[in-house]
Amino acid sequence: MYRIGELATLFDVKTDTLRFYEKHGLLTSSTRSEAGYRLYSQDDAQKLRFIIRAKAVGFSLNDIAELLSIELDKANWACADVKGLVDTKLEQVQAKIAELEFFASSLNKLSQACCGGPDSAEHCSILEALESTDKELSPKVEHHLHAEKQG
Amino acid sequence: MYRIGELATLFDVKTDTLRFYEKHGLLTSSTRSEAGYRLYSQDDAQKLRFIIRAKAVGFSLNDIAELLSIELDKANWACADVKGLVDTKLEQVQAKIAELEFFASSLNKLSQACCGGPDSAEHCSILEALESTDKELSPKVEHHLHAEKQG
DNA sequence: ATAAACCTTGGAGTTAAATCCAAGGTCAAG
DNA sequence: CTTGACCTTGGATTTAACTCCAAGGTTTAT
Numbered sequence: 001m002y003r004i005g006e007l008a009t010l011f012d013v014k015t016d017t018l019r020f021y022e023k024h025g026l027l028t029s030s031t032r033s034e035a036g037y038r039l040y041s042q043d044d045a046q047k048l049r050f051i052i053r054a055k056a057v058g059f060s061l062n063d064i065a066e067l068l069s070i071e072l073d074k075a076n077w078a079c080a081d082v083k084g085l086v087d088t089k090l091e092q093v094q095a096k097i098a099e100l101e102f103f104a105s106s107l108n109k110l111s112q113a114c115c116g117g118p119d120s121a122e123h124c125s126i127l128e129a130l131e132s133t134d135k136e137l138s139p140k141v142e143h144h145l146h147a148e149k150q151g
Numbered sequence: 152m153y154r155i156g157e158l159a160t161l162f163d164v165k166t167d168t169l170r171f172y173e174k175h176g177l178l179t180s181s182t183r184s185e186a187g188y189r190l191y192s193q194d195d196a197q198k199l200r201f202i203i204r205a206k207a208v209g210f211s212l213n214d215i216a217e218l219l220s221i222e223l224d225k226a227n228w229a230c231a232d233v234k235g236l237v238d239t240k241l242e243q244v245q246a247k248i249a250e251l252e253f254f255a256s257s258l259n260k261l262s263q264a265c266c267g268g269p270d271s272a273e274h275c276s277i278l279e280a281l282e283s284t285d286k287e288l289s290p291k292v293e294h295h296l297h298a299e300k301q302g
Numbered sequence: 303a304t305a306a307a308c309c310t311t312g313g314a315g316t317t318a319a320a321t322c323c324a325a326g327g328t329c330a331a332g
Numbered sequence: 333c334t335t336g337a338c339c340t341t342g343g344a345t346t347t348a349a350c351t352c353c354a355a356g357g358t359t360t361a362t
Contacts, residue, residue: 005338015339016321024319035328037339057250058209061319070261083262090258093251099208100248107241110221111234156308166309167351175349186358188309212349 001031001039011048018048026051026065057096063089152182152190162199169199177202177216208247214240 008015018038021027027047029038040048047068054064070085159166169189172178178198180189191199198219205215221236 003339014321017319019341020320033328033339035339037328053250054254055319056209057247057254058207086258086262090255090262093255093258096208097248097251097255099204100244100251103205103208104241104244104248107237107244111237111241154309165351168349170311171350184309184358186309188358206349 001041002045004029004038004040007040007045007048010045011052013048013052021048021051021061024061024065026061026068063092152192153196155180155189155191158191158196158199161196162203164199164203172199172202172212175212175216177212177219214243 002010004015004018008018018027022029022038027044030041030044031039033039050068051061051064054067055061059067066085067089070082070089153161155166155169159169169178173180173189178195181192181195182190184190201219202212202215205218206212210218217236218240221233221240
């Protein structure tokens with residue numbers, strides 16, 4: 001079991017942050033010592049790791065709480081409910097991956113264009129690099145941008 | 152050219168948000184009308200789209216400003232500087248992608264475990280699903296978690 | 303030429319997510 | 333048996349990123 005300070009050090013967060021997560025229902029220490037100290041189990045640590053990772057890829061604490069609530073505890077969740085929530089989150093995750101792969105390929109292009117590659121100095125900013133890769137736009141925007149682009 | 156309200160509608164943000172981005176150096180309209188109205192060009196729109204996307208995958212406005220500053224404008228940036236910044240950002244993006252792929256595979260596992268798949272009811276929460284996929288941990292944490300896991 | 307729907311600025315208020323602070327309890331080391 | 337490094341709580345403050353408001357100027361449609 002970890003005391004709050006140990007867990008905080010381990011994951012490079014502040015103890016205050018852990019108490020904050022507790023107050024907001026994201027991570028409660030599974031036990032307390034006699035004196036009232038929070039004691040975190042291995043599972044708690046696992047959960048914290050998940051929270052930190054999810055935050056790093058742009059999920060809000062609310063989103064994360066929802067992800068963590070996905071537990072097929074049979075009494076409270078129908079199977080279809082779980083599946084619905086999971087699949088929604090999965091779509092969000094996949095959308096994010098798609099965005100990032102786009103970024104990655106553009107940054108790559110930029111990096112290569114920069115130092116003497118065959119396309120040298122052709123794409124000099126992230127925006128130009130993105131543009132050169134762009135095939136699809138958000139439906140709402142597509143019409144406008146294309147309209148102007150031809151004119 | 153778009154007036155601020157048009158651009159805002161187009162991208163489903165508030166006009167206040169656009170002024171906020173301007174104040175913080177992320178997106179300045181390329182011109183103003185005689186009366187002082189902001190007029191946004193196609194390039195400005197492109198830039199806004201980039202900002203919105205970058206935000207969606209967990210970059211802060213500061214991160215984004217840095218990404219946007221990557222411009223090989225020859226006078227101010229040495230080639231190596233650009234490459235350095237780009238490659239740093241590329242690493243961040245790739246790390247995020249790795250995280251998300253992890254999430255995705257776990258959510259998938261969860262979704263399948265849920266409704267009568269072969270692993271039915273085996274991984275009942277996102278945490279269990281993650282754990283079942285887990286091979287690598289952050290180096291800092293690895294030792295501790297494994298140590299306890301064996302004991 | 304006037305109302306409705308835009309736009310301007312400056313500044314205040316909100317929300318999420320921490321982060322800090324104060325007053326005090328606990329515990330291992332000397 | 334006290335010093336120092338922990339921990340507790342409750343509440344205040346900060347930071348990022350908006351979001352709203354007020355007082356006033358502009359444009360457009362009737």
